[in-house]
Amino acid sequence: MTSRPMRMAGPALAAALVLPALAATPAGAEEEIIGSGEYRMSCAPCHGAGGRGDGPVAEFLEGGAPDLTTLSERNDGDFPFRQVVQMIDGRIDVRAHGGRDMPVWGRRYAAEIGGPDQQWDSLATEQLVRGRILELVNYLQAIQQPSDGNGPLLSARPEGEGTMQNGAAAAED
Template sequence: MGIAMTGSPGFAQSRAGKSAEPIGQSSYLANCAVCHGAGGQGDGPYAGYLTRKPATLTTIRERNHGIFPLEYLYKVIDGREMVAAHGTRDMPVWGEVFRTESVQDFWPWGSEQLVRGKILELIYYIQMIQEK
């Protein structure tokens, strides 16, 4: 049985009077928006250079009959476990990118935990931008 999310993701707490930034937003803007667009519409500045249009991320729940497919998205973003139905992979393997970054940063508790956290932050943000 897969994992599906129906609740709302959390938000980072405000610090020093700043408004709260949704969890994963800065990571999304740094890693995903260049192709998927700042609003998740598949219209990022690099979209026109790709052989396949990037997915629209705001209708994932709608396309899955009201269910947000966390486990499926985790595998897509992580990329280290090939999903046969995807065919060739156009999107970067973020799991490997995040692992390499965490090793370079000398993450003391093991890079895999950091990779999982970064991927889950992205998924929470993508869940938040779903159209109502």
Template sequence: MTKLTLIASVAALGISATAAFAQSSAGLEEYIQACASCHGLAGHGDGPLAEYMTVEVPDLTQISIANDGEFPMYHVISIIDGRTGVRGHGSQMPVWGQRYQIEATPEAGEYGAELIVRGRILALAQHLEAIQE
């Protein structure tokens, strides 16, 4: 391996690690802002608002276990988004897709807002996948 190849490889690894960290930190940030109050910081359904819910707040670390060891990414994204009729926990869980779109539309316009919504939801779903037990 030449010195130039080694430098390029290290640089590529650094960029990949930075992108992965940014992605994971974005998902964690979304989780803390949108989910932790009910689901708890670790995702076990023990957040400070859980005791006030009329339905049991699920343990989000058990999603894969409940699905034969597979994380159902598309289904999780649909539940978080909530705009397509898949509602999590009856009607207690907010429709995050709609909330995110309302926040993003003034700045990004209708089409740009949808890209922002999908990015935020994907980051959140990837965080949930990462915390599976």
């Protein structure tokens, strides 16, 4: 039979662990776009916090860093999903893109995930690499600007449709 203090310890311990986490996220805080953390860590030094090619490292790159918020605009309004995946991954040579100043993130991510101390099988490593790349692509798609410059494409709500968030349509309330 468990004593009363021991029975009370479970809920008290759970509350002590959960309440600080809830307090750390303010009510009504805007949901972070999937991939934004990966973008800040991997891309922002060159492409800038807003993706406009104005990061602190851009001035040292031959030709600078491209504006990533206009990928759709530069492709007749369509986000070039496959080309963006290939460019970020970099393990497949894409001749149409010319020279490559950008790191080969696919190789770099694979090395981080399956480093010398890890015994990951190649399929699991590849799935994790692709997941990180897809996070970045999701974020880049979310920050696309319309040609009139009036804000991100995914924040607009067409008449009679749900809003776009994290790359997927949300249902009407």
